[in-house]
Amino acid sequence: MEKTYLKVYGTYDFSVKETFIFNNIVEKAKKILKRFSYKEIILPILEKENVFIRSIGTTTDIVEKQIFMIKRKDEDDEKIVLRPEGTAQVVRYYLENSIYKTNDFSKFFYIGPMFRGERPQKGRLRQFHHIGVEAVGSKSPFLDAEIIILALKILEEIGVKDKILEINSLGCRKDKENFSKTIREKLINKKTELCKICYERFDKNPLRILDCKEEKCREIVKNLDIIKEKSYLCKDCLVDYKKVIDILNSLNISYVDNPFLVRGLDYYTNTVFEITSKKLGAQNAIGAGGRYNNLIKDLSDIDIPAIGFALGIERIMLVLDKIEFSDKIDVYIATIGESAKYKGFSLLSKLRENGFISDIDFRDKSIKSQLRYAQKNNAKFVIIIGPDELKNNVFILKDMEKSFQVNVKEDEIFLKLKELC
Numbered sequence: 001m002e003k004t005y006l007k008v009y010g011t012y013d014f015s016v017k018e019t020f021i022f023n024n025i026v027e028k029a030k031k032i033l034k035r036f037s038y039k040e041i042i043l044p045i046l047e048k049e050n051v052f053i054r055s056i057g058t059t060t061d062i063v064e065k066q067i068f069m070i071k072r073k074d075e076d077d078e079k080i081v082l083r084p085e086g087t088a089q090v091v092r093y094y095l096e097n098s099i100y101k102t103n104d105f106s107k108f109f110y111i112g113p114m115f116r117g118e119r120p121q122k123g124r125l126r127q128f129h130h131i132g133v134e135a136v137g138s139k140s141p142f143l144d145a146e147i148i149i150l151a152l153k154i155l156e157e158i159g160v161k162d163k164i165l166e167i168n169s170l171g172c173r174k175d176k177e178n179f180s181k182t183i184r185e186k187l188i189n190k191k192t193e194l195c196k197i198c199y200e201r202f203d204k205n206p207l208r209i210l211d212c213k214e215e216k217c218r219e220i221v222k223n224l225d226i227i228k229e230k231s232y233l234c235k236d237c238l239v240d241y242k243k244v245i246d247i248l249n250s251l252n253i254s255y256v257d258n259p260f261l262v263r264g265l266d267y268y269t270n271t272v273f274e275i276t277s278k279k280l281g282a283q284n285a286i287g288a289g290g291r292y293n294n295l296i297k298d299l300s301d302i303d304i305p306a307i308g309f310a311l312g313i314e315r316i317m318l319v320l321d322k323i324e325f326s327d328k329i330d331v332y333i334a335t336i337g338e339s340a341k342y343k344g345f346s347l348l349s350k351l352r353e354n355g356f357i358s359d360i361d362f363r364d365k366s367i368k369s370q371l372r373y374a375q376k377n378n379a380k381f382v383i384i385i386g387p388d389e390l391k392n393n394v395f396i397l398k399d400m401e402k403s404f405q406v407n408v409k410e411d412e413i414f415l416k417l418k419e420l421c
């Protein structure tokens, strides 16, 4: 018989412990984001396809083959998709709500699932989660620095060690065009030696050849002078990039200036960066981002620069050291007989109201197996109520960690618990 309980290819089930870790990451990230004065927004998972096509770029992997389409059974005129990333979506939100009319500078963050139909492997899923940040309305290199520092601070707070910051500048749109043209000129004689994907990229998106992981492509681009010297940058873009680097230097932030870093989304201009970890395999970026100074203008007629990044929660989880996880119950109530159960159930409510993580048996098990359950579920204390205890208005309080038990009067139980906890 075909199993009907298999998850969708490329999705991931978080266990109880993993969900705890996930939430812990989100909490720590939010703490830092708040400190940096970024404001949270929650946007839909569903978007119109064209939000992404024009912004991410028609020749990118995401747009060419990874977008999941959603179709209502009786409706097929509107192309709705599962969002593959958040930047284009935040820009859509920003423009649709004319945020620029009331705020000429905005700092947003969002946390949620993204969807890309990629071939799954370690660190690469079809549904994954972003902690994303977008700062809209400034070209200042200090904002570039803040964005990079913020990404690093969040990772530091979460406990990600041994991360490497890689940084580059793609220049303005004109620089990018010149850069692409020069790459074509320089590589024209080597075109047939490129891998199959880069052969296609040569005409459509030559910058992407620079970050190809194939050895033969790396060898070909390795010695391109234009890249090493960043001579494709215009004066203003070079000055801005140098400022970003100066600010990072002044704060003793280590980085690798990686001239081959180009990113896989078309909207990027100027500063781009990735934070990588050696603990990950081929998919080694824990997070990445950069400027997108033309995107808002491309989708509207308003010229507003912006910058942002996104961290991949699943990748963070892969590189984290062991995390302390506790699913301890403070008090478990074990009862003998129906009347004791009533008493126990009422005590359970009071315990919960007083903030104790507490539970009771729901399966009419023997006292022995109730105690076994309590032990298995790491209960610190068990309160036992049987016919004798009912009669005398006392409870047996058993300390499971220290292995002793005492009789406690019903009206003194909270005092005793607080004393022992």
Ligand code: HAM
Binding pocket: 084, 085, 086, 087, 088, 116, 118, 123, 124, 125, 126, 127, 128, 129, 130, 132, 133, 134, 285, 286, 287, 288, 289, 290, 291, 307, 308, 309, 310, 311, 312, 313, 314, 315
């Ligand atoms: P991205 O590089 O496509 O950038 O994604 C950011 C991060 O999401 C990656 O560095 C990685 O950690 C994680 N990630 C990406 N794809 C997957 C996947 N298939 N499975 C698991 N994790 C994945 C963006 O999406 C841009 N919107 C970031 C940005 C914001 N740029 C400016 N603002």
